[in-house]
Amino acid sequence: MRSIPLILVFVLAVAIGATVIGMPAAVEYPSGYRSWQHVKSMIIQPGHPLEDPFGGIHHIYANPKALDGLRSGNYESGAVFVFDLLDFTDRDRTIVEGERKRIDVMQYDPDRFSGTGGWGFDTFVGNSKSERVDQNVVNACFDCHQSAAKSNYVFSQYRQ
């Protein structure tokens, strides 16, 4: 039996929305982001139009340059935000965090990402530092973030 060409496996994987391992990420995995500044949190519940793929409790983290940008409104190259999405359990009048579903990363580098407002985007599945959803995420993310063009494509606002 002939083996299936690798390119076909890849194309199929993307076509069915499967996770992809080993392709270069659009942005680097944000090592150590859990110790960055926690900016804010929010829950998207079942039945919300954005439930797929954003249902869960998410926390936003900012590295020092991203935090400076939140305060000043201007971002330096190297600013990175992480959208850390966890499952949750809603039971007995509590909502408790569950497993990590994915992290979404946006990294500012206007030379590298000139076509998307200076920001690169990527997604890492679960706790993986390499497994990603597919390669269309940059444009999909930017399409939505364009509605925040006035705040440099960043949805979060600084809060005390």
Place this chain on the structure above:
Amino acid sequence: MRSIPLILVFVLAVAIGATVIGMPAAVEYPSGYRSWQHVKSMIIQPGHPLEDPFGGIHHIYANPKALDGLRSGNYESGAVFVFDLLDFTDRDRTIVEGERKRIDVMQYDPDRFSGTGGWGFDTFVGNSKSERVDQNVVNACFDCHQSAAKSNYVFSQYRQ
């Protein structure tokens, strides 16, 4: 009309659960805690037995010594946790953070707080660095935290 003695004002304020300003705090206000490690978050909803006073979305922050303690199980003097309690709005299948209700602080200093497992406790109302609920908070906090004696009176667990 004779003025009301100050001590009576204080006793009344405590008796009715009013906020108290100007008394020495059991522990110091945790300056800069918003940049400490975000440990975890949880929501306590209306109708939960702990709704008063813990209803809201809370975030737990740990200073470096507290983070070391979470990992090792042993705490050094100076470890501090903050329980940062915010109001929330539950609307249109989202839960969004609101104003800060209070922060609760626990600080490890076994010499100073030998009667309460080595931990001192205090509460700061809203965004105030000096306004507190009353002076009974140390024992009230410890009464509940005793159920976590096996983990050095700390409820939170380290999560990735």
